[in-house]
Amino acid sequence: MINYKSNDLSLVEQENDILKTKLRQLQNELKMTQLEFNETNQKYLEIVNQLEQKVIKKNEQLYHSQELIKQKNDELQMMLDYAPALIFFKSAELVYNQVNHKFLSFFKISPSDIINKKNTDLPDHLKLFSETHDRQVLQQKKALYQMIECVQINDDTYYFSVDRVPIADSKGNVPGLICFAKDVTEINAIEQEKSLLQSQLRQAQKIESLGTLASGIAHDFNNILAAIIGYAEMASNIEGDDFSKKKYMDEVLKASLRAKELIRQILTFSRKTETSFKPVDLVAVIEEVNNFLRPTLPSSIDLVFNNNSDHAVILGDHTQIHQVFMNLCTNAYQSMKSKKGKLIIDIIKTKIKEDDSLTTLSPGHYYKISIKDNGVGINPDNLDKIFEPYFTTKKSGEGTGLGLSVVLGIVNTHKGTIRVKSELDKGPEFSVYLPKLEFHELDKCSVPVNYIKGNQKILLVDDEKSIASLITEFLCYLGYTVVSTSDSQEAWDLFQDAPDSYHLLMTDMTMPKMTGIELIEKVRILRPEIPVVLSSGYQETIEEERINDLKNLKILQKPYELYHISSLLNEIFQSVLSE
Amino acid sequence: MNQKQMSLNELKQAIHNSELASIKTVLLELIRLINDPSSSAKQLKDVVEIDPPLSTRILKLANSAYYGMARRITDIQEAIIWIGFDTVKHIALSMKALELFMGNELDIFFSRSNLWKFSVASALAGKLIYRREFKELGNDIYALALLHNIGLIMLEQFQPEIFKKNLMNFKSGTKNLNEVEQNALGFDHALLASEVMREWDFNEKLYLPVRFHHQPLLAPRHIRKEATVLYLIDQLCTQKEYGFSDLANTNQFTYKSSLKLYDLEELALESIMESVHEDLTRMEQLGWF
Numbered sequence: 014m015i016n017y018k019s020n021d022l023s024l025v026e027q028e029n030d031i032l033k034t035k036l037r038q039l040q041n042e043l044k045m046t047q048l049e050f051n052e053t054n055q056k057y058l059e060i061v062n063q064l065e066q067k068v069i070k071k072n073e074q075l076y077h078s079q080e081l082i083k084q085k086n087d088e089l090q091m092m093l094d095y096a097p098a099l100i101f102f103k104s105a106e107l108v109y110n111q112v113n114h115k116f117l118s119f120f121k122i123s124p125s126d127i128i129n130k131k132n133t134d135l136p137d138h139l140k141l142f143s144e145t146h147d148r149q150v151l152q153q154k155k156a157l158y159q160m161i162e163c164v165q166i167n168d169d170t171y172y173f174s175v176d177r178v179p180i181a182d183s184k185g186n187v188p189g190l191i192c193f194a195k196d197v198t199e200i201n202a203i204e205q206e207k208s209l210l211q212s213q214l215r216q217a218q219k220i221e222s223l224g225t226l227a228s229g230i231a232h233d234f235n236n237i238l239a240a241i242i243g244y245a246e247m248a249s250n251i252e253g254d255d256f257s258k259k260k261y262m263d264e265v266l267k268a269s270l271r272a273k274e275l276i277r278q279i280l281t282f283s284r285k286t287e288t289s290f291k292p293v294d295l296v297a298v299i300e301e302v303n304n305f306l307r308p309t310l311p312s313s314i315d316l317v318f319n320n321n322s323d324h325a326v327i328l329g330d331h332t333q334i335h336q337v338f339m340n341l342c343t344n345a346y347q348s349m350k351s352k353k354g355k356l357i358i359d360i361i362k363t364k365i366k367e368d369d370s371l372t373t374l375s376p377g378h379y380y381k382i383s384i385k386d387n388g389v390g391i392n393p394d395n396l397d398k399i400f401e402p403y404f405t406t407k408k409s410g411e412g413t414g415l416g417l418s419v420v421l422g423i424v425n426t427h428k429g430t431i432r433v434k435s436e437l438d439k440g441p442e443f444s445v446y447l448p449k450l451e452f453h454e455l456d457k458c459s460v461p462v463n464y465i466k467g468n469q470k471i472l473l474v475d476d477e478k479s480i481a482s483l484i485t486e487f488l489c490y491l492g493y494t495v496v497s498t499s500d501s502q503e504a505w506d507l508f509q510d511a512p513d514s515y516h517l518l519m520t521d522m523t524m525p526k527m528t529g530i531e532l533i534e535k536v537r538i539l540r541p542e543i544p545v546v547l548s549s550g551y552q553e554t555i556e557e558e559r560i561n562d563l564k565n566l567k568i569l570q571k572p573y574e575l576y577h578i579s580s581l582l583n584e585i586f587q588s589v590l591s592e
Numbered sequence: 593m594n595q596k597q598m599s600l601n602e603l604k605q606a607i608h609n610s611e612l613a614s615i616k617t618v619l620l621e622l623i624r625l626i627n628d629p630s631s632s633a634k635q636l637k638d639v640v641e642i643d644p645p646l647s648t649r650i651l652k653l654a655n656s657a658y659y660g661m662a663r664r665i666t667d668i669q670e671a672i673i674w675i676g677f678d679t680v681k682h683i684a685l686s687m688k689a690l691e692l693f694m695g696n697e698l699d700i701f702f703s704r705s706n707l708w709k710f711s712v713a714s715a716l717a718g719k720l721i722y723r724r725e726f727k728e729l730g731n732d733i734y735a736l737a738l739l740h741n742i743g744l745i746m747l748e749q750f751q752p753e754i755f756k757k758n759l760m761n762f763k764s765g766t767k768n769l770n771e772v773e774q775n776a777l778g779f780d781h782a783l784l785a786s787e788v789m790r791e792w793d794f795n796e797k798l799y800l801p802v803r804f805h806h807q808p809l810l811a812p813r814h815i816r817k818e819a820t821v822l823y824l825i826d827q828l829c830t831q832k833e834y835g836f837s838d839l840a841n842t843n844q845f846t847y848k849s850s851l852k853l854y855d856l857e858e859l860a861l862e863s864i865m866e867s868v869h870e871d872l873t874r875m876e877q878l879g880w881f
Binding site: 030031034035037038039041042044045048049052053056057060063 | 634669673676677678723724725727729857859860863864
């Protein structure tokens with residue numbers, strides 16, 4: 014068969030075989046390449062995946078960095094906002110770029126009121142800080158510290174200490190400045206107050222040293238006077254008819270007595286030991302002073318006491334307080350040289366606040382007693398000196414010059430103060446401030462006690478109004494129901510109206526109309542077992558036989574501390590309960 | 593003048609103590625990578641990067657006209673992607689194997705570089721037979737082909753005079769070199785190479801085909817295919833006169849049986865050798881030889 018094939022045909026077949034083989038091989042190669050491609054592709058995807066992971070990680074790092082920057086930024090902003098100064102950034106064109114929170118709140122404005130504006134764009138009341146200083150800082154590229162600038166807001170003037178610092182970039186240009194403005198208004202005020210206090214302290218020291226000196230002299234002088242007076246009395250009592258000699262001796266005695274009074278005043282002024290303070294009703298004191306003075310005043314002088322409250326209780330020394338108002342009123346009428354005049358006394362309650370910079374008084378409630386006259390008034394030049402000892406405008410012999418300094422000394426020991434308002438020819442006004450007695454202050458005048466409270470109904474009678482009102486207030490404070498009166502007859506009437514409603518009678522011993530004992534005896538007819546507290550003054554002698562007959566009676570000896578009442582009442586009511 | 597003939601064990605010991613042994617770690621690592629389908633481009637990159645001449649070679653290839661890259665590739669990992677994972681593995685392996693073929697030029701007839709050229713041609717041919725005829729990646733065959741004649745280098749290095757004498761006998765006669773060696777030494781270079789590879793912890797799939805590549809029909813069944821392909825490519829590369837061949841005659845029975853065993857046609861092998869020729873030409877242009 015093969016032999017019959019032509020050579021050409023054989024060649025074609027051979028070529029065909031070669032092509033077939035090559036095709037098959039190429040197909041296989043393609044398959045393998047495809048396989049490899051797939052594998053490589055897989056690996057490529059892995060790499061892409063790895064890269065993606067890297068990108069994600071980098072992104073996370075970037076995000077973290079951004080968060081950190083944001084946090085730092087917030088911290089910085091917080092530092093700016095809460096720094097104790099007004100902080101603001103200005104550009105080289107003096108445009109406000111940024112201000113801190115304190116700046117906005119101080120001027121009560123919003124950011125849009127100030128940001129991107131310069132002073133010329135701003136309303137007058139917001140042209141705040143000096144641009145002259147800004148320019149100086151920008152030109153000299155040097156910080157400017159503690160420039161005191163004044164800012165007017167409405168009617169208030171504020172003082173600022175302003176620090177300006179140029180902001181420099183890396184090329185040494187100054188594209189703006191940062192300013193720190195610190196409000197020093199209060200510091201200014203404090204400085205002023207401080208100097209005022211210092212002058213007051215100097216005054217007090219001066220007075221104190223004079224007092225020490227005076228008391229030393231006064232003591233010796235008193236002994237000398239005692240001798241003079243004694244001998245003068247004896248001389249004037251010697252039997253005889255030398256009338257003129259007796260007349261001279263009487264003059265010596267009169268002068269000596271005046272000197273003695275003067276010495277008493279000096280000693281009062283310089284006494285350092287604290288008198289034991291008791292509740293004192295200023296209204297009662299001033300009425301006493303009125304009653305005392307009125308008869309001595311010429312009828313042309315009108316004395317008016319504007320009493321706005323029934324009681325004004327302070328903690329103090331009755332005699333000293335009495336002396337204060339006697340002195341002030343005497344001064345007042347003596348200055349009214351014209352025949353006609355008016356002396357007005359006012360008493361009002363007032364409150365001294367924490368930030369009251371005008372006074373050295375500690376904050377709290379006070380009674381302000383003003384004594385006004387239409388006398389000659391005080392020369393303003395003398396106003397500083399009137400409280401100095403021995404200062405007087407009176408003719409020599411008419412006054413000692415100790416009055417007002419003694420008054421000031423007393424008022425100061427009572428933790429009060431005196432203010433004087435005066436215009437020449439218009440009459441001065443003396444205002445005495447004395448601290449109101451607060452209940453929590455009771456602790457101060459006795460050992461601290463836990464008051465024992467109660468809720469019973471008590472009938473209280475004491476002819477001294479101030480004491481009645483003080484005790485009433487105290488008992489109410491403890492929780493008791495109190496019916497009080499200063500009249501023993503009225504007390505008896507009140508008791509008869511509802512004898513069973515009272516749990517206890519509290520009465521003073523010595524009273525007009527009906528004594529405490531008499532009242533108790535009447536009450537006991539209706540309520541034989543009612544507990545009674547009988548308070549007695551220290552001079553009084555208790556009629557022991559009569560009291561011994563009375564059961565359920567406790568004596569409260571004056572002077573007593575308020576806490577005694579609370580424990581005594583508690584004791585009584587406890588024993589009643591146990592019976 | 594008379595060189596003392598060493599026994600197989602003496603030779604193995606000498607090789608073990610020589611610098612030839614020093615490349616075994618890298619070779620093994622590369623072969624492991626090549627055979628591990630899960631090995632990544634990153635692992636390959638790690639192996640390549642610690643070897644600067646190898647990195648240079650791979651980047652040079654990646655940037656050659658053959659791949660026609662528009663931009664310059666400077667990253668090994670990128671090069672691996674573009675050249676192909678397997679190609680890079682083969683290049684890396686070749687570069688490491690080449691170190692075994694470096695040395696003094698002993699003879700006009702035999703030189704290590706001649707043997708290297710033969711080995712590279714064998715590797716290319718083996719790979720293409722696996723891919724185009726068996727549709728397999730043929731990773732092992734590439735390494736096998738590169739290394740199947742290293743026994744000659746060992747003999748040349750450690751028994752140069754005896755090796756030269758054997759060469760003379762081979763050149764003047766019609767016997768293949770391994771037959772000459774068998775007669776003179778009692779073993780041949782294929783056995784020596786195989787034994788050393790075994791000692792070097794090479795896989796059985798590598799050292800056994802080397803041992804049987806002159807007698808593929810006697811090879812154990814599980815490596816017979818590799819041994820047969822090694823045998824065939826030796827024949828083909830000898831015909832094409834690529835470098836040094838240790839063959840002087842072809843046993844037609846073995847040859848025909850080998851072809852038949854794996855359903856290979858001469859025509860197909862001829863076509864593959866054309867491709868090998870093209871590849872070799874390009875490699876020569878890149879300065880491989």
